[in-house]
Amino acid sequence: MTTLAIQMTGIDKRFAAVQANRGASLEVAKGEIHALMGENGAGKSTLVKILAGLQPPDAGQFFVDGREVTGWTTPQALTAGVAMVHQHFMLVPTLTVAENVVLGREPTHGLRLDRQAAVQAVRDLCQSSGLQVDPNRLVADLSVGEAQRVEILKVLYRGAQVLLLDEPTAVLSPPEVAELWGVLRRLQQGGATIVLISHKLDEVMAISQRVTVMRQGQTVQVLDTAQTTAAELARAMVGRDVDLDVQRPENQAGKPLLRVTQLQVQGSRGQPALLGLDLTIHAGEILGIAGVEGNGQSELLDALAGLRPYQGSIKLADQELATLSLSQRTQAGLAHVPEDRHQRALILDYSVADNLILGKLAEFSRRGVLDQRAIAAHAAELIAEYDIRPTDPQVPVRGLSGGNQQKVVLARELSRSFKVLLAAQPTRGVDVGAIEFIHARLRQARAQGKGVLLVSSELREILTLSDRIAVLYRGRIVAMLPRAQASESVLGAYMTGAAQAVTHG
Ligand SMILES: Nc1ncnc2c1ncn2[C@@H]1O[C@H](COP(=O)(O)OP(=O)(O)OP(=O)(O)O)[C@@H](O)[C@H]1O
Ligand SMILES: [Mg+2]
Structure with a gap:
């Protein structure tokens, strides 16, 4: 040998x-x-x-x-x-x-x-x-x-x-x-x-x-x-069978929840990154955003989440978001799973339990004092539901494996009472069993009449989850397709600029 x-x-x-x-x-x-x-x-x-x-x-x-x-x-x-x-x-x-x-x-x-x-x-x-x-x-x-x-x-x-x-x-x-x-x-x-x-x-x-x-x-x-x-x-x-291509039940989309009109955003070096973008997310709808990284996805998410100034209008249930702070946006019904969890979604030296209540402090304080018992119960529940390991709520998030850190962010954001969820690369780094679970939770949010904006570099993920798919190319939406008209090859053609701009529905 x-x-x-x-x-x-x-x-x-x-x-x-x-x-x-x-x-x-x-x-x-x-x-x-x-x-x-x-x-x-x-x-x-x-x-x-x-x-x-x-x-x-x-x-x-x-x-x-x-x-x-x-x-x-x-x-x-x-x-x-x-x-x-x-x-x-x-x-x-x-x-x-x-x-x-x-x-x-x-x-x-x-x-x-x-x-x-x-x-x-x-x-x-x-x-x-x-x-x-x-x-x-x-x-x-x-x-x-x-x-x-x-x-x-x-x-x-x-x-x-x-x-x-x-x-x-x-x-x-x-x-x-x-x-x-x-x-x-x-x-x-x-x-x-x-x-x-x-x-x-x-x-x-x-x-x-x-x-x-x-x-x-x-x-x-x-x-x-x-x-x-x-x-x-x-x-x-x-240790069990996993099914990642679940059939999606047809869904009747409801009223508009989030309306974006003529959105213009600059990139981090001052270059124009979004050039007048329009989109609407309806109740009971998952809108997928496909595109090669660097075509305006990050700027779109940042503008929606309140992390970057913009021109144009973003309305969540008829409320203009421009002047709202981050916490006011959360209160208005926006949940956010950011792309960069280390920078924006977690405090690595805080415990799992404390990370799970970020942005929810009001729910856990009584007359200005944190209710430690309620915080522990909340953590125990989410750790079990999302299968976060290790199961000890007191360990600092820094000590968790990459996939388990991602589960902490998802557990916190999906358990808020939100109207619209911004989900950027929601299954990045998680194992196949967890992907199956997270997909089920996103579909559940949709069934409950919430709106989801899904940005993912995985075309398969976009195709299995979305009701409509927008393709971003050089700061513009070059195609807006109902799921039935989209496939990897159709999306790929728009993503690379090979196909010209069209919009249906
Ligand atoms: N520096 C550390 N301090 C404390 N615990 C740690 C540390 N590094 C790893 N662990 C723990 O060891 C276990 C294994 O972690 P590891 O990062 O090797 O997992 P993994 O298989 O790479 O997972 P993933 O697919 O999520 O990246 C985890 O439960 C993690 O919490
Ligand atoms: Mg790892």
Whole structure:
């Protein structure tokens, strides 16, 4: 048998009361693309961080290329060519792409940074890997997808042969995902070994050779991708069948709830981002917004939520929102699941219970004193309903896995008494079982006569949930289609500008 690139056995890791890994194992052959799957909180990120040297295990051993490296540090892992690809927030926004890539390992000319050499090194890496990004651009000006390319270039520059990617596609648009697959296949052909954490079954089916499934900190199954199906994978993860293509009952949309007319909004660099947009959300309706990221979605959500000034009119049940503060908007009946949960939806050092009452304090205070009992009861109820793990309401949200943090935001916003919900990427980072549950809750809101604005980079999610679908392209709605007239290919044509503007109904 050939030596394994990665072999981890009996890995234990505990955080306070939570056993994140218990006897976990992982075996990856050289040159393999290996997927790591499992429910939110199963221990995937923890296991991979241990392998990358970000944290030591409490027990167990691990080997890279047959050499024991248990408990090594990040610099040691990097020297051995093992690197984790981080999300964009690890980059320095005020530096260029080239400067970020070489940071800490700069080519020098005498004592100074050799800028020419850095730019050339990045060009060469782009050439060999197939990643495309201009070395001279500022990181602050990059899209999320481009920033991620820089993260990958950075680890390649350091000579990584084993790449660990934790949900790399969660923030990518479909064309960017296709590009990433091209890059990973090319790296694989060059001999690299890749571990990919993902909740997306179709991705794992498309790109991996084998899949390790974790549940509650343990490794429960290792499957050959070619010998399995997406449905089997889902069952292995959550222990039951999952149905993500529920048939939607027909719905009679009611009166207009939210009316947007001639909305004009500027982007963060002052550029026009929305150019006079009109839309209406009716009671009992889910309106989906499709579009390649960066075509005005964020500005639309920000304007609706009160996070960005605008011109034009936004009326919620005949009340103009322009002059209302954030909390007044909440009172007027607006709920909001923002795209960036860390920045805008959670206070990471507060407990789960306290995060669950943000924006609802009035309901939990009596004569100015917080009713701790009611807060605890409210938390216990939502933790059970949304299956938030761990179940202790007092743990700080910072200690929750990514998917469980997202569940906290959804639980809080969906349990408000709202008229209209703004849902941006509501299932980003959550496991298939949780996606099924969240979709059911969005449909329930619709059945109760509420309005939902759904912005998602997943076309399948838009198509399964929406009654009508608007396509945003360069700051305008270029198509407004009833669900029956939409499909991935029709939407795709409008999203890329290939099809011309039309509106039906
Ligand atoms: N730094 C930490 N402090 C406290 N608890 C932690 C910490 N890191 C992880 N945990 C806990 O360990 C468990 C496993 O977390 P981990 O992030 O590995 O899950 P995951 O499988 O990556 O989940 P997800 O799919 O949601 O990202 C979780 O219950 C989490 O709350
Ligand atoms: Mg994780």
